[in-house]
Amino acid sequence: MMERFTAVIFVFLASCICRTLGQTCEGSCGGKLDSCSCHSTCTSLKNCCTDYKEYCVEVFPYSGSILGGTDFIVLEANFNKSSKIVCRFNNNTNTVGYVDENSRGHCISPLLYETGWVPLHVSSDNGTTFSRVGTWFSVHTGKLDSKFKATMVNSTKWQYYGTPNVGGTLEMTWNTTLVRAERVNIELWGYRETGEVYTENWHGEWKYLYSLATDQPNSGSFSFLPKPAENGFSSWELGSVRVSPSTYPDGMWNVQAAWTEDHALAWHLAETFRQNSTAWALEKCLAWDQLENQLPNFLSEIIDCPCTLAQARADTGRFHTDYGCDIEKGSVCTYHPGCVHCVRAIQASPKYAAGQQCCYDSTGAQVLTADSIGGSTPDRAHDWGSPPFRKPPRIPGQSHWVYDVLSFYYCCLWSDNCHYYFKHRPSSDCRSYLSPSSAVVFGDPHFITFDGVSYSFNGKGEYTLVTSEKKKLTIQGRTEPVNGTMIKATKLSAVAMKEESSDVIEVRLVIGHNSLEVLQNQKILSFTEQSWMDLHGVFVFAPTSTNVTVMFPTGAGVEVRLREGTMTSTVLLPEEFRDSTLGLLGNMNGDAKDDLVLSNGQIVLNHSNPEELFSFGASWAVKNNSALFTYDSEYLLDTYYYGTRHDFSFLPVFSVPESPDDPLANQASEICSGEGSQFCRYDILVGRSPKMGNATRLSFQSHISLVQDLKPVVSCGWLSPPNNGKKEGTTYLQGAKVLFSCDEGYTLKGSAERVCQQNGQWSGEDTNCVVPNNLAGIVAGSVIGAVALIVIITTIVLHSRKQKRKAAQPDGVVTIETF
Secondary structure, eight states, rough: OOOHHHHHHHHHHHHHHHHHHOOOOOTTTOOOOOSOOOOOHHHTTTTTTTTTHHBEEESSSOOOTOOOOOOEEEEEEEOOTTTTTTEEETEEEEOOOOOTTTTTTTEEOOOSSEEEEHHHHHHHHBSSSOEEEEEEEEEEGGGGGGGGGGGTTTEEEEEETSSSSSOEEEEOOOOOOOOOOOOEEEEEEEEESSTTSSSTOOEEEEEEEEEEEEEEOOOSSEEEOOOOOOTOOOOOOOOEEEEEESSSOOOOOOSSSOOOOOOEOOOOOOHHHHHHHHHHHHHHHHHHHHHHHHHHHOOGGGGGEEEEEEEHHOOOTEEEEEETTGGTTTTOOTTTTTEEEEESSSSOOOOOOBOEEEEETSSSBBBBBOOOOOBBBBBOOOOTTOTOOOOSSSSSHHIIIIIIHHHHHIIISSSSSSHHHHHSOOOSSSTTTTEEEEEEEEETTTEEEETEEEOOOOOEEEOOOOOOOTTTEEEEEEEEEEETTOOOOOOEEEEEETTTTTOOOEEEEEETTSSSEEEETEEOOOOOOEEEEETTTEEEEEEETTTEEETTTTOOOEEEEETTTTTEEEEEEEEGGGGOOOOOOOOSSGGGGGOOOOOOOOOOOTOOOOHHHHHHHHBBBBBBBGOOOOOSSSSHHHIISSSBBBBBTTOOOSSSSOOOOOOHHHHHHOOOOOOTHHHHHHHHTSSSOHHHHHHHHHHHHHHHHHHHHHHHOOBBBOOOOOOTTTEEEEBBTTEEEEEEEEEEEEEEEEOOOOEOOOTBBBBSSSOEEEOOHHHHHHHHHHHHHHHHHHHHHHHHHHHHHHHHHHHHOOOOOOOOOOO
16 A cells, blocks of 8 residues: 555656656657657657646547447556546537546446547546547447357347247347446437438437346346337337446446347237237338338449459458358348348448448359349448448448348348338449459568569668549558578568548567567557457458458558568559559559659669669658658668668669578579579578468468459349249349240240340340230231131022022023132
């Protein structure tokens, strides 16, 4: 206790001294003062003000559910038992914190209507002043690790409860450490959106509805037999169950809690649902159909789906795995039967914040809703939300549930009326999809441009890889010597990038070169809790310490991979970047001849001249005032910040030395073969590293595979089955065949087989099934009958005349008549 008291006194005195000198971090976090720093780089540069950690705070854990209720610690700040902690999130939402038995300050995260980093301010004087500054990361419920959520055991049963043959008790479980209490309440909260859609009066609302149980032991599990909700609460069809300490009143906001995922509240709907769930759901489906007829059409502004699964997984700048249908996790595709993998468009559409989802079967073909209930579906509200969040339809998760998921339950899952749903959510085929172009930097470093020009540039410094004035995109690369100064070759050690006013993202090698480090605006990011981060104007995905993907609103994507201590950086740019890029990765226009352009506009004519290529690379050295990198060590400051951005004193080896006496010659021959072997051999024989050479070979092969996966394909578009007939075949790419047949009693008119041709048109003619046509027989029969009738009548008339003449002649006179 005495030691703690002494520490508090020390910090207090240090703070007083700093204040006296005018060098305190209170109110200055992120800045650099005259004699010390409150910037995030001060820790590694060892020039922090003495009260830096007291006022510029870190928290643990740093992330939690968007629904709130996470208890987190304010690290290294000093509090006393009498401190009255209030935590303010996003400058407008306060929660009450507390001081624990170890004098550590705690905050409780609130219910938020946005994801990503939000500002955090902490007060220890009951909200009078908020002197401590930090950040909190709000996470979409679907992206939150299950260990931080209450789990609905057999969630399908929860959401089908009351439909035929689904009933009984429901069970939920949770980690008891998520709620620091001996006894808990189990509460139902509902979500809805009200007001006029697409106006300022459109709002989302979470509301406490009622308690399922109170003052229950915090045992980590709860079971109950659901009953239809009373007092009109059954009108709430979307919600979540919350477990919170029973010491708080029912429905109290922003207390420590564990939440289930938001879900369809089938289990509490009115008795009429249980009596006839199909009729109840159809009525809801029809009402939704009428609502959709009145809402704006968002389909024209969403991106088209990639044609193949390979394209969808390769186009990482614009599409990302849908966590509800992931081939890497066993293809559990509840809402998309028959599919093995789905992706979502990363960016919401500009005006309506709509989303796109694309699903694929085991053959890699896109599945369309016109052929299958499991097909790809667009979304009126993007599942992941979109900036500035907070209001429909941009609220992460919940807006998507209200406008896209509940309606799927009404029309498809609780009743068999999917045609209403797919009328408004038809699959987008891929006829307008254009693959991105890709370029790569790898090895010591070698380059393959967007238009396929390959070369090596072993300059030492910081260089512009890509710049696009049109799209305001800048990507820079830093190189450093391979294994010290004896080897005259370099390798990529960091990549920094930004687009328009986005955060600056830097991905770099850590010391030891065994993992990658990501920085946001010069601050190191931790991915120990979350692999996906919504940042300002950019998304970052880092599933492992050797794999980082950065995604910008224009659809530009940057993949950084670490192999054997070397970075490989791949840049993917959509077609909109055509004719607008410059830098070491070339002019993206499909013409290799003008790919390498010096910063002064001069074109490199001889791509095989290493000296000319070296001059080209050096011309793209970053200017001092435009560098995006972080300089948080003496080495980086001395080598790059204070020095020239291109080290003219560093002259690399331009060509591979070929000597049969080289001890690495045999390994180079064994490892390096086929296309791209020159890069592999350089890295072994010049870089003196067989491991690096092998990594270079793998990176080259990976890029070739990527180019192949992104290769444009021809789609002829969906073909409908004929009325009163059927079709065989649901693939619509070049070379695909679709067969048609008719039901019994109908005849096929048109083509029985159609093939998708190279020009994007189907062969043959439109196919129809018609009733057999007997008109010719009828006409022929009618003609024959008419002729026969005429003959008969003529015969009768002639015969009658003959009889009359015979009767009129005298006896004995004979008349000869020709008939």
